[in-house]
Amino acid sequence: ETGVTQTPRHLVMGMTNKKSLKCEQHLGHNAMYWYKQSAKKPLELMFVYNFKEQTENNSVPSRFSPECPNSSHLFLHLHTLQPEDSALYLCASSQVRAGGDTDTQYFGPGTRLTVL
Amino acid sequence: SQQGEEDPQALSIQEGENATMNCSYKTSINNLQWYRQNSGRGLVHLILIRSNEREKHSGRLRVTLDTSKKSSSLLITASRAADTASYFCATDAGGSEKLVFGKGTKLTVNP
Numbered sequence: 001e002t003g004v005t006q007t008p009r010h011l012v013m014g015m016t017n018k019k020s021l022k023c024e025q026h027l028g029h030n031a032m033y034w035y036k037q038s039a040k041k042p043l044e045l046m047f048v049y050n051f052k053e054q055t056e057n058n059s060v061p062s063r064f065s066p067e068c069p070n071s072s073h074l075f076l077h078l079h080t081l082q083p084e085d086s087a088l089y090l091c092a093s094s095q096v097r098a099g100g101d102t103d104t105q106y107f108g109p110g111t112r113l114t115v116l
Numbered sequence: 117s118q119q120g121e122e123d124p125q126a127l128s129i130q131e132g133e134n135a136t137m138n139c140s141y142k143t144s145i146n147n148l149q150w151y152r153q154n155s156g157r158g159l160v161h162l163i164l165i166r167s168n169e170r171e172k173h174s175g176r177l178r179v180t181l182d183t184s185k186k187s188s189s190l191l192i193t194a195s196r197a198a199d200t201a202s203y204f205c206a207t208d209a210g211g212s213e214k215l216v217f218g219k220g221t222k223l224t225v226n227p
Contacts, residue, residue, distance in 0.1 A: 002158065002160065004158075006158075031213055033214075040219075041219070042217050042218060042219045042220075043159075043204070043217040045214060045215075045216075048213060048214060050213055055213065056213075056214060088156065090158055090159070092159075094213070096213045103147075103164070104149065104161045104164055105149075105159075105161065105206075105215055106161065107151075107158035107159040107160070108158050109157055109158045110156070110157065110158050112156065
């Protein structure tokens with residue numbers, strides 16, 4: 001257990017559905033991240049939240065909408081997805097020091113998303 | 117282009133042998149990290165080496181860092197079947213809350 005939990009672990013949705021992925025960290029960290037991992041591609045950073053403020057949106061399509069209500073919870077709201085959005089979505093957290101320097105990131109187990 | 121690139125992309129060895137994976141990066145860094153991922157699971161942090169360090173050990177893991185060559189290596193000694201996983205290097209790209217990951221090396225340790 002890394003102290004980062006994600007639900008659901010598996011999700012199958014149609015292109016017209018709306019669903020949300022949830023991430024919770026129990027480590028007292030101040031930064032949280034969403035990553036997308038597709039087959040044969042590097043891990044892609046999607047969003048970064050630092051002290052609940054979004055500090056990075058890596059050109060992610062608007063059909064992905066993040067929400068960070070507090071420093072322990074992170075959501076990824078999904079709507080009108082495409083089949084190519086099928087992937088493993090990983091959440092991570094870390095403690096960012098003054099100046100932005102980051103230490104170890106702790107990952108959740110991921111949500112395996114399939115879009116039909 | 118991506119910051120970290122691992123080499124080789126895939127490695128298959130017998131139990132008991134050593135496994136060496138390499139990582140090259142492009143820009144200056146504050147630290148470089150190695151992670152492991154079992155199939156379809158989250159990444160697990162293995163070791164972090166700072167830019168002013170040259171070598172670091174953790175159990176059967178040995179990491180080296182050569183900032184002049186912008187490269188790092190991960191050595192797993194006396195490998196076990198349970199070491200079968202993908203291994204990723206990640207860099208902080210010179211002081212940032214972000215990490216940039218490579219595509220990884222897929223290691224298979226045959227019993």
